[in-house]
Amino acid sequence: MKRFRFTLLAVCLVLLYLGWNDASLYLRNRAPLAVTIGALEKGDTPREWLRISGGTLIMDEAISTSGSIELDALLVPLKADPATPGFRVLVETRDPALLDFFQTYHFKLDSALAKERFHAEHQQEFRVQRDIIGTQITGMIASGNRDKLTTLAKDLGIQVSDNVMLLSEGNQPPTYRGFLFLAIAILGLGKLLLRWPKNESPEAVSDN
Numbered sequence: 721m722k723r724f725r726f727t728l729l730a731v732c733l734v735l736l737y738l739g740w741n742d743a744s745l746y747l748r749n750r751a752p753l754a755v756t757i758g759a760l761e762k763g764d765t766p767r768e769w770l771r772i773s774g775g776t777l778i779m780d781e782a783i784s785t786s787g788s789i790e791l792d793a794l795l796v797p798l799k800a801d802p803a804t805p806g807f808r809v810l811v812e813t814r815d816p817a818l819l820d821f822f823q824t825y826h827f828k829l830d831s832a833l834a835k836e837r838f839h840a841e842h843q844q845e846f847r848v849q850r851d852i853i854g855t856q857i858t859g860m861i862a863s864g865n866r867d868k869l870t871t872l873a874k875d876l877g878i879q880v881s882d883n884v885m886l887l888s889e890g891n892q893p894p895t896y897r898g899f900l901f902l903a904i905a906i907l908g909l910g911k912l913l914l915r916w917p918k919n920e921s922p923e924a925v926s927d928n
Contacts, residue, residue, distance in 0.1 A: 728912055735905035742898025749893045752853050757800045761808045765885060768856045769893055776802050777811065777848040782822055785812070789827045791819045798887075802847055811852055813889045821845055855893060857886040 749769035757775035775798040782796040793814045797807035821842075829835045839846065 725912065725916070728908065732905045732908040732912065735901045735908070739898045739901030739903075739905055742894050743902060744898070745893045746895060746898055749855075752892070757798060757809065760885060761800055763808075763883070765856070768858065770852075770854065770856070770887065772798065772809070772852045772854075772887070774800060775809070775849070775852060776800075777813075777818075777850070777852075778802055778807070779818070779821065779825075779846045779848065781807070782818075784822065784826075789823065791823055794818060794822055795886075798852060807884070809885045809887060811854065811887050811889050812857070815889070818848070852887065852889055853892075854887045854889040855891045857888055 745768060749767055752769045752771040753767045754771045754773065755764070755766070757772050760770075760772065778797045778799055782794045784791055785793045785795060793812050796811050796813055796818070798809040798811050799807055825835065825838060829838055
C-alpha cells in the first residue's frame, strides 16, 4: 500500500511539472510573435511561438529525419542570406510539397548528370522564400536532436551553429493540455493527502 501511494504521488508530481510547463508556455504565447530571421540569427529569441519573416529555406542543405526514402519530416536551414555559410535556425517541416521535392531529387534521379540538370531547371525551388510560423523545440528533445543533427551535419560537411534553434513549422503551444494536467495533479494530490494515514507522513513513504 505504501508503494502504491508513493507511485501515485510520483505520478501527480510529474503531471504537476508537465502541466506547469505547458500552461506557462501557453500563457507566454497567446499568439505568434512577429520576428525577422535577421533578429534570430543574432541570437534574439524572445518567445517560443514565432512568425518568422524575411527568411529563405535552403533545400540544398535539407536533412531527412528518417534517413530513408520514406520521409516523415525534413530539417531545413532558414537563412536571411542564402550565400552565408552555416545557419542558426533549422525548421522541421512536414510540407508535402517539400517532402516530394526532396524525395524526387535525392531518390528518383538515377545519375549525377540528371541531378545536375534537375538542379539547374529548379533553382527557385531550392530557395523557398516564405514566412514560417512554428514553435521552438525546447528541453531534452531539442538537446538530443541538436546533438544528432550536429553529428550528421558534420558528416555531410554542413556548418552548424552550436546554439542552433530548432523550430517545428505549423506547431503551436498546447491550449488546454497544461491546465488539464494541473487539474488532475492537484485533484490527485488532494485525494492522496486526505486519505493519508494520520500516523504516517508523506516523507516516510519515500524512505520505504
